[in-house]
Amino acid sequence: MSTYFRINAENTGQFERTLIVAEKGSYVSYLEGCTAPMRDENQLHAAVVEIFAHEDAEVKYSTVQNWYPGDAEGKGGIFNFVTKRALCSGARSKVSWTQVETGSAITWKYPSCILKGEGSVGEFYSVALTNNRQQADTGTKMVHIGANTRSTIVSKGISAGRSNNTYRGLVKVLPNAENVRNFTQCDSLLLGDQCGAHTVPYIEVKNPTATIEHEATTSKISEDQLFYAMSRGLDQEAAVALIVNGFAREVLKQLPMEFAVEAQKLLGISLEGSVG
């Protein structure tokens, strides 16, 4: 299933609501894309998405968010304040959030999974790219209630210009949740010396049988990689786009094929003029 959201008219906001109920043993892959035209005034997008997964149901929810980010000085752009939450109610149910966030002046968004059904699985794969004056504060919440529940979080933040990019996430294990596993990886890539990357992980574990792993790295784009790619014939923008796409590969490969190609191009376009 595929949907497309657009904010067209001036001085309007968009407040859509999406509810997905996946019946026993069902599978759905849902894609959404978002764009908006360039305007000097800020506009609000505040959506609610809720997913309910019954026994053995699987929902794959993919987003490519490219709302207008405002101009280079931070004038205009969408405020993107979104609530996304999933209840993995049935045993062995699974919800996977994949997001590519390149647009919006400000993004606050934390797609979450309440893992209630025994053996249910939550996944969050995110690429958030900010340039110029953009701010993205995004991450996930994985709340483990049922036994043998598992979650995976892979977040790739790319900051350029004067932007700020924050991963904020919660992994919570309740007292009755036996044998929970979580793996979290948060990597940040900085382009230039005026941008910021922040990682704010909250981990609350109330059951001693849980296995929780958290890995995080922050690095600047490597001069060695840039020169190596340029010495082979790529101009600077193509070299940056190639390296950034490599950095985000783990997440991009989660997207359905036709979306992955678009998302790769979008990362390149969103970074134009950011290095040099």
Add this chain to the structure above:
Amino acid sequence: MLDIRNLHATVADKPILKGISLSVPAGEVHAIMGPNGSGKSTLGYVLSGRPGYEVTEGSATFDGKDLLALEPHERAAAGLFLGFQYPVEIPGVSSLQFLRESLNSQRRSRGEPELSGGEFIKLAREQAALLGMDVDMLKRPVNVGFSGGEKKRAEMVQMGIMNPKFAILDETDSGLDIDALRAVGAGINRIMRAPDKGVLLITHYQRLLDYVTPDKVHVLNAGRIVRSGGPELAHELEREGYAEAAA
């Protein structure tokens, strides 16, 4: 083909190259030898346009074009190839994707048609096989998880795919065992020994020159060429060391 006149260069304001003059005509292989810190790698980086290597005096022309005025990718499109002493890893990007984008970018600049996916994979498979490398290695991210020897072999596969007019090979022989050294030497001869091509071979040791016979050998010391000669000069250096030969 490559003309270097009185080239001076600094790195972080420190003079490294102090007046290098060197001419490599088409059809020749020149070896640059010298002790650590003599400026050999700096010469390669300056010629390929690495940021941070500043030319303070002199000139370098390639087929009559002012090389120093070009960006690194423009030098590649003009036909220059730098074989890295330490090939760089690019996680998440397969060698095939990297090389296809790079080659097609060069071809666009030269006004040549781009290679299709099918044409490119055929070329890559041929070139990999000629260096005894399985094309599956090129499906992996660029240089990630390769051994030192595999990286050097992969550089030669890259050179075969790019098919440059002129190659600057920076210690391509370091870290190679005998079999790999032979394969790399044969690769250099096969790809670059032609009447319209040239090579600048930067090396510490004679051993690569057993496989690739240079037309001229230059000894670099403290940023200057202190001696030039034929292939026999490399043997003399091997016997007597740089200190003697440069004296």
